[in-house]
Amino acid sequence: AQSVAQPEDQVNVAEGNPLTVKCTYSVSGNPYLFWYVQYPNRGLQFLLKYITGDNLVKGSYGFEAEFNKSQTSFHLKKPSALVSDSALYFCAVRSSYSGAGSYQLTFGKGTKLSVIP
């Protein structure tokens, strides 16, 4: 069974400092990896994804993520945090396999990011 771990329930960072939100995964075959963000009382919004290719993926709002196959990680990063980045962040994974049962996207429990002015 595939799974995602987000080891930190909450991350606090000062405005202007770099931020990292951690994600590790377990999946059969090669992974398809995603990051989503949720603002209060809203649905989730897509930030970025890794399917294949460069290990460093760039996404929306200045976010990027680094895929590390040996560590089965896909950490989300941003060089300089903004107060408006404060939100709930979710990592998700599915397998590259095709066929019945393989189309499910599994989400982590989420990490609450607070950027302090």
Next chain:
Amino acid sequence: NAGVTQTPKFQVLKTGQSMTLQCAQDMNHEYMSWYRQDPGMGLRLIHYSVGAGITDQGEVPNGYNVSRSTTEDFPLRLLSAAPSQTSVYFCASSRDSYYEQYFGPGTRLTVT
């Protein structure tokens, strides 16, 4: 282009009642899914569909039914509501499961 729409936004049910949560998308997406979001649990997949006429169970399907008679609509039916089904429900759609998903605004359901 409305994206993914969900109705109702809020609903209160009594234990044992049934209801249908509506979800529609106007992006001609083949893949649609239903999730529930509970505090500390993240999003858990209830059911999903890879196209009209094709549905499958996710991680937490018990107590829920779905059907996909058209590409646009993917309703979620609660057969006999229980307090454990109190949650926020999100519908999502995408071109395929390895493309980014577009989420609806959610339905907050309370079962008393």
